[in-house]
Amino acid sequence: MSDRILDAAGITDPQLRAAYEVCRKLNAEHGKTYYLASMLLPPAKRPHVWALYGFARYADEFVDSFTDPDPDALLSWGADFLDAVAGGERPDHPTALAMINTMRRWAIPRAHVEAFLESMQMDITITSYQTYADLEHYMYGSAAVIGLQMLPILEPLTPAAASRARALGEAFQMTNFIRDVGDDLKRGRVYLPQEDLDTFGVTREMLAIGVVTPMIRELLAFEIERTRALYAFAEPGIEMLHPTSRDCMRTAFVLYSEILEAVERSGYQVFTRRAAVPMLRRTAVALPALRRARAARRAERRWVTSDAESKSSKV
Numbered sequence: 001m002s003d004r005i006l007d008a009a010g011i012t013d014p015q016l017r018a019a020y021e022v023c024r025k026l027n028a029e030h031g032k033t034y035y036l037a038s039m040l041l042p043p044a045k046r047p048h049v050w051a052l053y054g055f056a057r058y059a060d061e062f063v064d065s066f067t068d069p070d071p072d073a074l075l076s077w078g079a080d081f082l083d084a085v086a087g088g089e090r091p092d093h094p095t096a097l098a099m100i101n102t103m104r105r106w107a108i109p110r111a112h113v114e115a116f117l118e119s120m121q122m123d124i125t126i127t128s129y130q131t132y133a134d135l136e137h138y139m140y141g142s143a144a145v146i147g148l149q150m151l152p153i154l155e156p157l158t159p160a161a162a163s164r165a166r167a168l169g170e171a172f173q174m175t176n177f178i179r180d181v182g183d184d185l186k187r188g189r190v191y192l193p194q195e196d197l198d199t200f201g202v203t204r205e206m207l208a209i210g211v212v213t214p215m216i217r218e219l220l221a222f223e224i225e226r227t228r229a230l231y232a233f234a235e236p237g238i239e240m241l242h243p244t245s246r247d248c249m250r251t252a253f254v255l256y257s258e259i260l261e262a263v264e265r266s267g268y269q270v271f272t273r274r275a276a277v278p279m280l281r282r283t284a285v286a287l288p289a290l291r292r293a294r295a296a297r298r299a300e301r302r303w304v305t306s307d308a309e310s311k312s313s314k315v
Contacts, residue, residue: 008043016101019094020047023054026095030057033277036286037252040293041153042244042300048106048153051098056116056146058095063123064187071124078117085110106152113149115141123189128204132193132226136170143173154249155242164237168253171230175259178223181207182271192223210271220268224260231257244300247293254285 002024006017027035027050038049062074077093084091084100091097102108119141129135147169151162177184177191184191190204197203200219207216231253238249255277262275 005043005046009047010044011047011101016097019098019101020050022094023047023050023098026050026057027053033252033255033282036255036282037248040248040251040286040289042297045153045245047098048102049150051095051102052146052149052153054095055099058093059117059120063120066186074117074120074124078120082110082114082117085113108149108152112145115145117141127189128194129191130194132195135191135193139170139173140166143169145169154245156240157242158240161237161240164234164240167230168234168237168249171227171234172252172256174223174227174230175256178220178227178263179259179270179275181220182210183274185271192219196222207271212268212271217268220263220270224263227260228257243296244293247289247296251285251289255282 002021003017006020011017011020024035024047027038031053034049034053038046038053041049059074059078062070062077077096081091081096081099083089084096085103091100099113103110103113119138122138122141126138129138144166147165147167148162151165154161154165156162156165181190181192185208190197190207196219197207200222201215202213202219206213235253238246238253241249258277258281259275262277263270266273266275
């Protein structure tokens with residue numbers, strides 16, 4: 001199946017095809033919701049979404065791996081990547097190779113990647129954030145620019161889509177922070193702002209104990225409502241995208257936002273289990289979206305054909 005998709009994207013170089021396949025496998029294994037959503041895009045666009053995910057995932061593992069973190073390698077790998085972007089070189093690593101090809105195909109600014117790598121480097125030394133504004137600075141590189149990198153591929157119909165894309169990236173990131181409190185503690189980090197912990201009388205030591213107390217429950221409920229406000233601001237942006245992109249983003253929006261409901265249903269147990277949307281629910285959302293996405297692509301093909309015939313008749 002991936003061969004047909006790469007063909008549709010016009011990716012014929014064997015080394016590039018292999019690079020995109022590496023990214024696809026990373027996406028399918030580690031980002032199941034995003035991968036499912038990507039399959040609702042026109043085939044020619046899917047490999048580029050895989051490249052964005054694969055690049056981000058590979059860089060993230062330098063600082064987030066439980067078994068083999070290597071922060072120093074992140075610095076050299078990131079510097080080599082930016083040098084390759086500037087010099088027009090072909091990097092050796094497949095995720096870097098696919099990413100550069102995607103950046104050139106969709107005119108993704110280098111500044112977005114620089115901001116992303118800066119946030120990944122912050123994870124080397126920063127283990128907490130005093131205020132939400134401090135966290136927002138981190139999230140700009142770790143999440144908001146991911147939304148902005150996606151935007152050209154999704155073909156926005158108005159510049160107003162950019163602020164919504166940024167907000168959706170932050171909403172996804174905050175959802176991760178809420179769901180992964182326990183895992184992040186194992187890495188020595190707390191992403192919930194210290195000012196919020198102070199407000200609800202929660203200490204880092206209390207989080208480390210791993211017991212959901214009433215104060216921790218109130219803290220998490222507060223963060224969930226803050227994150228839902230981000231989703232609410234981001235949602236109108238879906239209709240600002242090309243019709244063939246909307247079902248992809250709607251599916252990601254619905255399934256990822258429902259992780260917050262899963263956290264609530266678990267009694268806010270974020271220490272010993274990882275909240276997830278059940279497979280039946282994923283299927284119930286994805287199947288109708290797939291039908292709508294196919295209909296949108298058919299309508300687009302009819303419009304393109306009709307427009308071409310109209311122009312031909314005027315010649």
